[in-house]
Amino acid sequence: MNIAKWPVAGERERELIEMVLNSPQWGGFHEIIGRFEQQFSAYQQCRYGLSTFNGTVSLEMMLQVVGIGAGDEVIVPAISFISTATAVSRSGATPVFVDIEPYSFNLDPGRVAAAITPKTRAILAVHFGGPLCAIDRIAGLAREHELFLFEDAAHAHGSEWSGKRAGSFGLAGSFSFQNGKVLTAGEGGMVTTNDEAFYQQCRSFANQGRQPGASFFHHFTLSSNLRMTALQAAVLVAQLERLDRDIELRRSNEEFIRRELAGIPGLVWQAIPDQVNRRSHYLLLGRIDAKAFGMSRDAFHAHTVERGIPCTPFYPHTLYQNPLYAEGGCRVEPCPVAEACIQDAFWFPHRLLMSERETIEELVFTVKHMAGASQPCV
């Protein structure tokens, strides 16, 4: 099948990279970095953006800058990429793994409420696959219990909840521009915020504890070098110019797939809350009820891959089932939904949704055929 390739670069990336290469500054002090920070944070409806070299260190920075550390607990979903949890552990705090909702793949606010203790300092909410988690209820809990709310928005470039974009709900949001993300420079990250003091702390933290106006060799706090390079920013400025068009293409293809495959017994797509009026379409997630579908998730995965369709059989375990947490270092709430998803969920990557309509029709035909369902789609 003729699946779209990712990542892709155009003339604009080449032009901006050339501009950087012709300058004496390839590192973290070129003006294009500030330009990208300004453009991307505005895109996410935030006043400030602080870029980093990846989305793992941006998560770590968010937590460390506010002083989260030993003795604190931070609530995270049981399903996410490992960085969501390790950012908490590396700050010295304890990740508390909480279950997700049955079909949204996102934090269950009822279970978040039940997991809050006097030790809880923050909630780190993930927008898994692109649609926002139930952010209004989670933000309400954070307010009620005086907790920091952080968003791991690594999947949620351009995603909205009632017209408000990811990364603008809590104190800060963290984005990733890693190779598979919908906006990429191979690696890259950013923290977005509306809080000026927090932003200034992040700017200093990512820049070896320097302070504006002070000498280059004066360092005021124990910090690190997390600076994005000018080459990364050049690629990202170019990619951002295409993001709206790419989102629209993915939206249209996902809508077609969902419409054509609606009603196939045992195939349930990710539930999208009504308030999610726009999303990145980073992953097309689903769950297979083997009995109703007539095939297990693993067989579904094997068949799709055999036919040239990129498909991932979900994560092999919940975050807390990783070897890293096998000996402890975390608190685990009951997570029956997360554990069930490990057995029956799958995702298609966003590049599939960027393929020609002919290819999308082939995918629909293949899945219908697998389900033993109706006629080929035309």
Ligand SMILES: Cc1ncc(COP(=O)(O)O)c(C=O)c1O
């Ligand atoms: C949910 C989530 N958070 C954080 C990250 C880490 O980002 P990075 O790979 O840029 O370090 C990723 C993945 O890449 C992710 O999927």
